[in-house]
Amino acid sequence: MAAPVPDDPLPAIDPELLFSHLSHAKGILAAVSGGPDSMAMMHLLARWGLEHRVSILVATVDHGLRPEAAEEAAFVAREAAALSLPHRTLAWTGEKPKTGLQEAAREARYRLLIRYAREVGASHLVTAHTQDDQAETILMRLAKGSGLKGLTGMRRERNREGITHARPLLGWPKAALLDLCQTSGWRFVTDPSNTDERFARVRWRRLMPRLAEEGLTASRLARLAERVAQADEALEMKAREALEGAAPEAGEGGLSFQAACLAEEPFEIGLRILAQALGRIGLENIRLQRLESCVERLRTAILASESLRLTIAGALLALDRSGRLSLRPEPPRSRGR
Structure with a gap:
């Protein structure tokens, strides 16, 4: 669904609308870390998948960077089992780089998830990226001097080596998902790396409240990304016509x-x-x-x-x-x- 209009009250999260574009999927692999965003997604997907007879599988990536990660993966496995969802922990093994760790971890994460999606015959990978994640991405790319294509941010759907990567929560703020977990009694874990200021995304996250005071809210940044994406699509079409x-x-x-x-x-x-x-x-x-x-x-x-x-x-x-x-x-x- 489209991102809510800035400053409009958020409607209740409706799984039918949230996952309607996944109804044709031949198996869905949900990447679940254990945080409130992905746990909310897992619970909502479990209910929706049962009603629509779509196979849902769950995977957690253990990057091997924190001693707590193994227990967090085990926690997700127990919660998935309670929902009758198969779970697999995918481990990133081998030596880790001393620089560019987050980017390397991201690449390893998707490599493991796509490989497992193929193994289990899933056509779709879903991740719990939110409106806040989108806003942080836009700010980080602005700071790096990105062009228009970079300012489209994360796409709601993209192809990853033949697997459709979907982000159904991209129009929703983290606060709404946290509230949903708390009011529904859905348990979750807190990743300490989300407050580690060695990472650029965390530093931008800490700036967000100050930016919002000046009107630069996550909702407005996400809407900017949608509008830039529309312009980007038009320019790509014009370039394609010129090349042809x-x-x-x-x-x-x-x-x-x-x-x-x-x-x-x-x-x-x-x-x-x-x-x-x-x-x-x-x-x-x-x-x-x-x-x-x-x-x-x-x-x-x-x-x-x-x-x-x-x-x-x-x-x-x-x-x-x-x-x-x-x-x-x-x-x-x-x-x-």
């Missing part, structure tokens, strides 16, 4: 097209045209600054009718004097030189 109109030709693992569109279209569209072209040869998630620099150089060369050769993120780009741009992956031996 540039006579693209694929062959031998590469792609070529008439590059005049990179100079004729607004700069933002040019960025997306190049990103989409690179995506067609298997290169995605390229840093915005590198794309910007590359498009600037290409536009200059196109307007001057000059040839140009350059590389970006594992791709070789060659612009000839006729204005046709060819893209292909770098040979393995060339990468990193």
Whole structure:
């Protein structure tokens, strides 16, 4: 469901509305840490899954970073069993990095969850990200100088290697889920890392009340993300149309097209045209600054009718004097030189 309008009173949480987009799922894997957000989701899913005859399984990831984590996973297993839901603890083993720990833990978490979803034949993975999580994500990306695509925040649904990752609670504040747990008598645990200021997300979380006093509430930040997502979708569509109109030709693992569109279209569209072209040869998630620099150089060369050769993120780009741009992956031996 859509995020509530800022300052509007929240309606009661209705599982029918919350999970309606999951009714076609062929098995749902719920990632449950034991906190109030995920415990509320598990209880609501259990009730909904029973009524709709959708198989619900539960998994808890033990990152091996805190001694309490094993007992928290065992707690979730007991609570899931009480709801007749199968549970599995997934352990992140091996040496942990000394820097970028949260990002590494996040990548490991999804790797384990997606692998297990495939193992049990689940088509969907659901996580309990909330409106507050969305707001924190937007603030963190703003601070890093993100472009429009980054400011779309977390999507309600996305594809992860063939598994649909859904975030049904993204329109709800943490306070509503905590209140639901307390009034319903649903037990939960508190993760001390949620107050550890070594982590950027925790520091942003502590700033949220001050920002809300000035009107920058989690609800308004979440609404901003939705509006940016709408603009992002429109720009992507325009870029796709421009690329299709540039006579693209694929062959031998590469792609070529008439590059005049990179100079004729607004700069933002040019960025997306190049990103989409690179995506067609298997290169995605390229840093915005590198794309910007590359498009600037290409536009200059196109307007001057000059040839140009350059590389970006594992791709070789060659612009000839006729204005046709060819893209292909770098040979393995060339990468990193």
